[in-house]
Amino acid sequence: xxxxxxxxxxxxxxxxxxxxxxxxxxxxxxxxxxxxxxxxxxxxxxxxxxxxxxxxxxxxxxxxxxxxxxxxxxxxxxxxxxxxxxxxxxxxxxxxxxxxxxxxxxxxxxxxxxxxxxxxxxxxxxxxxxxxxxxxxxxxxxxxxxxxxxxxxxxxxxxxxxxxxxxxxxxxxxxxxxxxxxxxxxxxxxxxxxxxxxxxxxxxxxxxxxxxxxxxxxxxxxxxxxxxxxxxxxxxxxxxxxxxxxxxxxxxxxxxxxxxxxxxxxxxxxxxxxxxxxxxxxxxxxxxxxxxxxxxxxxxxxxxxxxxxxxxxxxxx
Amino acid sequence: xxxxxxxxxxxxxxxxxxxxxxxxxxxxxxxxxxxxxxxxxxxxxxxxxxxxxxxxxxxxxxxxxxxxxxxxxxxxxxxxxxxxxxxxxxxxxxxxxxxxxxxxxxxxxxxxxxxxxxxxxxxxxxxxxxxxxxxxxxxxxxxxxxxxxxxxxxxxxxxxxxxxxxxxxxxxxxxxxxxxxxxxxxxxxxxxxxxxxxxxxxxxxxxxxxxxxxxxxxxxxxxxxxxxxxxxxxxxxxxxxxxxxxxxxxxxxxxxxxxxxxxxxxxxxxxxxxxxxxxxxxxxxxxxxxxxxxxxxxxxxxxxxxxxxxxxxxxxxxxxxxxxxxxxxxxxxxxxxxxxxxxxxxxxxxxxxxxxxxxxxxxxxxxxxxxxxxxxxxxxxxxxxxxxxxxxxxxxxxxxxxxxxxxxxxxxxxxxxxxxxxxxxxxxxxxxxxxxxxxxxxxxxxxxxxxxxxxxxxxxxxxxxxxxxxxxxxxxxxxxxxxxxxxxxxxxxxxxxx
Numbered sequence: 001x002x003x004x005x006x007x008x009x010x011x012x013x014x015x016x017x018x019x020x021x022x023x024x025x026x027x028x029x030x031x032x033x034x035x036x037x038x039x040x041x042x043x044x045x046x047x048x049x050x051x052x053x054x055x056x057x058x059x060x061x062x063x064x065x066x067x068x069x070x071x072x073x074x075x076x077x078x079x080x081x082x083x084x085x086x087x088x089x090x091x092x093x094x095x096x097x098x099x100x101x102x103x104x105x106x107x108x109x110x111x112x113x114x115x116x117x118x119x120x121x122x123x124x125x126x127x128x129x130x131x132x133x134x135x136x137x138x139x140x141x142x143x144x145x146x147x148x149x150x151x152x153x154x155x156x157x158x159x160x161x162x163x164x165x166x167x168x169x170x171x172x173x174x175x176x177x178x179x180x181x182x183x184x185x186x187x188x189x190x191x192x193x194x195x196x197x198x199x200x201x202x203x204x205x206x207x208x209x210x211x212x213x214x215x216x217x218x219x220x221x222x223x224x225x226x227x228x229x230x231x232x233x234x235x236x237x238x239x240x241x242x243x244x245x246x247x248x249x250x251x252x253x254x255x256x257x258x259x260x261x262x263x264x265x266x267x268x269x270x271x272x273x274x275x276x277x278x279x280x281x282x283x284x285x286x287x288x289x290x291x292x293x294x295x296x297x298x299x300x301x302x303x304x305x306x307x308x309x310x311x312x313x314x315x316x317x
Numbered sequence: 318x319x320x321x322x323x324x325x326x327x328x329x330x331x332x333x334x335x336x337x338x339x340x341x342x343x344x345x346x347x348x349x350x351x352x353x354x355x356x357x358x359x360x361x362x363x364x365x366x367x368x369x370x371x372x373x374x375x376x377x378x379x380x381x382x383x384x385x386x387x388x389x390x391x392x393x394x395x396x397x398x399x400x401x402x403x404x405x406x407x408x409x410x411x412x413x414x415x416x417x418x419x420x421x422x423x424x425x426x427x428x429x430x431x432x433x434x435x436x437x438x439x440x441x442x443x444x445x446x447x448x449x450x451x452x453x454x455x456x457x458x459x460x461x462x463x464x465x466x467x468x469x470x471x472x473x474x475x476x477x478x479x480x481x482x483x484x485x486x487x488x489x490x491x492x493x494x495x496x497x498x499x500x501x502x503x504x505x506x507x508x509x510x511x512x513x514x515x516x517x518x519x520x521x522x523x524x525x526x527x528x529x530x531x532x533x534x535x536x537x538x539x540x541x542x543x544x545x546x547x548x549x550x551x552x553x554x555x556x557x558x559x560x561x562x563x564x565x566x567x568x569x570x571x572x573x574x575x576x577x578x579x580x581x582x583x584x585x586x587x588x589x590x591x592x593x594x595x596x597x598x599x600x601x602x603x604x605x606x607x608x609x610x611x612x613x614x615x616x617x618x619x620x621x622x623x624x625x626x627x628x629x630x631x632x633x634x635x636x637x638x639x640x641x642x643x644x645x646x647x648x649x650x651x652x653x654x655x656x657x658x659x660x661x662x663x664x665x666x667x668x669x670x671x672x673x674x675x676x677x678x679x680x681x682x683x684x685x686x687x688x689x690x691x692x693x694x695x696x697x698x699x700x701x702x703x704x705x706x707x708x709x710x711x712x713x714x715x716x717x718x719x720x721x722x723x724x725x726x727x728x729x730x731x732x733x734x735x736x737x738x739x740x741x742x743x744x745x746x747x748x749x750x751x752x753x754x755x756x757x758x759x760x761x762x763x764x765x766x767x768x769x770x771x772x773x774x775x776x777x778x779x780x781x782x783x784x785x786x787x788x789x790x791x792x793x794x795x796x797x798x799x800x801x802x803x804x805x806x807x808x809x810x811x812x813x814x815x
Contacts, residue, residue: 039651
């Protein structure tokens with residue numbers, strides 16, 4: 001009799017122990033909301049990172065990527081901002097776009113709506129010119145822009161994005177004026193450059209890596225040379241203080257339980273030292289720069305201030 | 318390069334890779350045949366699943382779906398006058414009258430053979446001519462693309478026959494719908510009534526399903542007792558090999574392939590414009606144009622050959638420049654990115670086996686279409702008309718709702734579709750042509766965006782629109798399309814009176 005009781009008691013205790021272990025985060029699949037359709041740059045980042053996050057969250061963690069495309073990512077990020085802060089809904093986050101949207105239109109979120117997990121990708125801007133423009137150095141380009149204000153046409157993706165802010169920084173730094181031609185996305189802008197329909201373009205380094213023979217790439221907007229094109233000088237090397245890029249990372253709704261937040265931050269911070277992850281990102285042309293937690297929050301805040309400042313002097317719509 | 322092409326061939330025949338193409342073609346036909354489900358959607362649903370697949374399995378599925386769906390769209394277009402995909406609108410012109418005359422089976426066979434012909438021609442263009450054709454794409458800057466859109470709109474209004482004023486009104490409605498959403502340059506909201514769902518504009522599938530599928534369904538349900546039994550009993554389900562010799566449309570096929578490939582390499586316009594242009598041209602050069610629109614098999618051939626001929630060619634700018642020629646090509650580009658295939662001139666050098674293997678898969682997808690589509694079409698889909706009309710109508714409504722809901726997974730789109738359905742029903746009753754609405758939505762956005770980009774490049778000077786030969790040729794073609802029919806009529810009248 002006693003034996004049976006003992007057995008039952010032990011079995012019960014084991015079940016309880018197992019239950020306690022299960023209750024530890026994450027005990028069910030974690031959803032990552034991507035505000036763009038499958039196959040886009042942000043989606044590829046999320047799906048490439050997912051198995052590594054699962055690995056660092058520990059046994060049994062599973063991540064499900066959910067695409068909610070629309071309104072330049074705003075629908076998805078709004079959903080993530082307003083989700084239950086239990087750690088089971090995360091979202092992707094794009095800078096400066098997500099902050100610019102809080103300025104140029106009404107948004108149901110602001111910079112305090114999020115728990116900042118990690119920025120993962122930093123795709124720096126490059127300035128390129130078409131082969132037939134004859135503007136094959138930065139000096140020639142700036143000289144031309146100074147001589148004939150608004151004569152240089154600049155192809156880029158939409159207004160209020162990283163390309164646009166890079167141009168504004170360029171204009172302010174060099175006291176020049178350009179004519180902005182905002183295409184729907186970078187690929188059409190690049191094609192217009194290849195065809196010589198616009199003279200200059202502001203793109204991201206991952207977008208021109210395959211086209212360096214067909215375009216003049218004048219420099220990259222980073223502090224140090226990019227591993228994507230080690231022979232390409234930075235603007236700072238050329239005497240122009242221009243650092244700018246497009247960033248993509250992960251956020252959660254504000255107000256996560258502390259243990260959950262700590263666990264997530266720990267998992268994300270291990271990405272930067274995982275060679276397998278870095279290789280996978282390089283294969284999809286994603287320059288990695290991992291910035292986690294408070295630093296990421298600060299980064300977002302800085303970009304918000306920049307966008308706000310630009311908006312106040314030169315609103316784009 | 319041609320050595321690379323041959324080198325890629327063995328991999329294509331690996332069991333899993335080839336099976337992927339077969340599955341893709343069958344799935345594509347089914348998806349294309351359902352009103353509301355399109356190749357774009359099927360491939361975007363597929364893309365996330367391809368992460369774990371070998372590249373050629375994933376790409377084979379996509380190539381198969383693309384080819385299959387472009388033909389599949391013809392099935393409901395012929396049988397029910399409901400185009401399954403935007404590109405199948407022109408197929409309804411003669412396909413549906415053929416089905417009414419009891420030649421539905423033959424119409425489907427013409428459609429499948431023509432689709433395969435166009436697909437094969439397009440695959441060859443992609444395999445052999447991609448680099449030179451991508452240089453043609455570069456000639457088309459914003460002002461040229463603007464004129465392409467204007468030319469397309471003018472053709473649909475003035476060449477389609479019927480009443481040009483009604484055509485113009487329909488096209489204006491389409492262009493108006495294209496204006497909804499955020500403005501392409503500044504991003505200001507237009508006619509969105511504060512709805513986040515409308516910021517990206519109206520998805521073409523929502524409009525197509527509403528306009529085209531709801532009115533025929535209402536017709537079906539209005540007269541529930543009338544049967545199509547007479548038609549379906551004579552569907553003409555002879556084997557495709559017996560029907561083949563009756564199809565002597567070589568000129569139409571070659572012309573349609575040429576048009577389709579050409580439109581495919583231009584950014585944006587896509588299969589529906591190709592099908593209309595091919596149909597117009599084939600009718601214009603026909604010896605008996607009066608039979609067109611009343612069940613002329615050559616009309617089905619013209620439309621179907623062209624909407625498949627732009628499939629592979631739309632990938633030429635997608636692979637070489639990263640700008641997709643059609644919405645489907647855009648989604649496929651995403652599928653390529655997932656596998657680390659970055660579009661650009663280096664793609665062909667860095668991953669020749671995969672890129673050229675993908676091209677072969679397009680070719681085999683098109684060839685398989687005859688075998689798989691031929692038997693599926695006549696033996697199963699054509700029997701659809703045997704169903705009781707209330708049942709058929711309700712099934713279609715269910716499919717429409719599911720299809721539209723699944724685009725973004727939201728009810729908002731379903732209500733929108735029903736609204737367009739009501740408008741479509743009224744327009745149908747008042748004999749307003751529906752094709753200009755579809756093209757108006759597709760081309761209107763393009764025309765606006767590119768006009769504004771061109772004017773910015775010209776710093777406000779409209780002369781930028783007339784500054785090079787390509788633009789001027791397109792302007793001349795547009796004028797010819799507008800005044801051509803009138804001049805021709807005058808000429809015939811004056812000969813009669815003389």
